[in-house]
Amino acid sequence: MIIIIFIIRPMSLRMTPQRHAVLTLINGSARHWDAEAISRALQKNDQRIGIATIYRTLSVLEEAGLIAAVVIGQRKHYERIDKPHHDHMVCEACGRIEEFFHQDIETLQHDIAKRHGFCIQGHSLVIFGLCRQCQ
Amino acid sequence: MIIIIFIIRPMSLRMTPQRHAVLTLINGSARHWDAEAISRALQKNDQRIGIATIYRTLSVLEEAGLIAAVVIGQRKHYERIDKPHHDHMVCEACGRIEEFFHQDIETLQHDIAKRHGFCIQGHSLVIFGLCRQCQ
DNA sequence: ATGGATGCAAAAGTTTTGCACCTCT
DNA sequence: AGAGGTGCAAAACTTTTGCATCCAT
Numbered sequence: 001m002i003i004i005i006f007i008i009r010p011m012s013l014r015m016t017p018q019r020h021a022v023l024t025l026i027n028g029s030a031r032h033w034d035a036e037a038i039s040r041a042l043q044k045n046d047q048r049i050g051i052a053t054i055y056r057t058l059s060v061l062e063e064a065g066l067i068a069a070v071v072i073g074q075r076k077h078y079e080r081i082d083k084p085h086h087d088h089m090v091c092e093a094c095g096r097i098e099e100f101f102h103q104d105i106e107t108l109q110h111d112i113a114k115r116h117g118f119c120i121q122g123h124s125l126v127i128f129g130l131c132r133q134c135q
Numbered sequence: 136m137i138i139i140i141f142i143i144r145p146m147s148l149r150m151t152p153q154r155h156a157v158l159t160l161i162n163g164s165a166r167h168w169d170a171e172a173i174s175r176a177l178q179k180n181d182q183r184i185g186i187a188t189i190y191r192t193l194s195v196l197e198e199a200g201l202i203a204a205v206v207i208g209q210r211k212h213y214e215r216i217d218k219p220h221h222d223h224m225v226c227e228a229c230g231r232i233e234e235f236f237h238q239d240i241e242t243l244q245h246d247i248a249k250r251h252g253f254c255i256q257g258h259s260l261v262i263f264g265l266c267r268q269c270q
Numbered sequence: 271a272t273g274g275a276t277g278c279a280a281a282a283g284t285t286t287t288g289c290a291c292c293t294c295t
Numbered sequence: 296a297g298a299g300g301t302g303c304a305a306a307a308c309t310t311t312t313g314c315a316t317c318c319a320t
Contacts, residue, residue: 039300187311
């Protein structure tokens with residue numbers, strides 16, 4: 001006997017005030033945000049949203065492809081999606097995060113993945129160092 | 136008035152049974168271990184070490200340059216140091232971790248860091264995808 | 271004796287979950 | 296009414312810290 005279970009998920013998510021606030025915050029800057037930073041920024045703006053809602057909202061927005069996630073130093077950060085793909089360079093002294101894109105690095109990653117028989121789905125490249133100001 | 140404080144740190148660390156057990160475990164396999172996995176593996180081997188000691192030991196061993204650390208998916212993993220530098224490829228289905236090294240990728244990272252005025256100190260490159268078996 | 275290491279338990283930090291309530295069709 | 300969202304508090308997890316005790320000089 002074969003049992004097939006369909007799990008029907010809504011195709012579109014409800015854009016509530018909370019979700020809108022989080023999305024607007026992220027889309028309104030080039031920064032990388034973690035849940036804590038979002039919570040603090042919204043509070044300063046008199047929009048207090050429960051931290052649980054923030055976590056749930058970030059998952060939902062990421063799954064919907066409306067924001068991008070990067071893990072930086074064991075912590076998930078989110079940024080707006082309307083930038084072309086890029087990787088990150090983090091200053092270990094001041095925390096500054098810079099973005100870069102290098103087509104050759106991208107290409108070589110695909111090459112090496114193929115060589116290992118991997119079907120590449122994504123990557124995370126973070127360069128650590130000292131920025132110009134902190135050297 | 137200028138006060139100079141010298142903090143004298145021991146140059147060598149004491150190789151206690153606990154530290155030896157952790158080091159032996161890591162050096163005895165090609166795996167990547169997190170604190171939990173180490174704790175479980177040692178228990179199976181009738182060597183129970185307090186989890187706090189494991190965390191402290193891992194820091195100490197890493198600082199001493201006896202093991203290497205990699206952050207994979209928000210969690211710090213440790214592996215033996217006696218391998219040449221490499222990056223990682225993680226199968227999102229089965230968790231398999233493969234290693235690779237690509238000199239051109241290394242070189243290009245240095246190029247791009249220099250171009251941004253960054254003094255590069257390290258990097259973390261993890262490729263996500265599906266391994267041959269899981270496709 | 272003394273400095274370092276350990277184990278335990280408690281604390282801290284981060285993220286998830288349960289649940290009652292609310293909101294929008 | 297029903298599905299989905301929210302806030303709060305509690306729980307779950309991971310990692311760190313305080314402290315009494317132990318161990319090896």
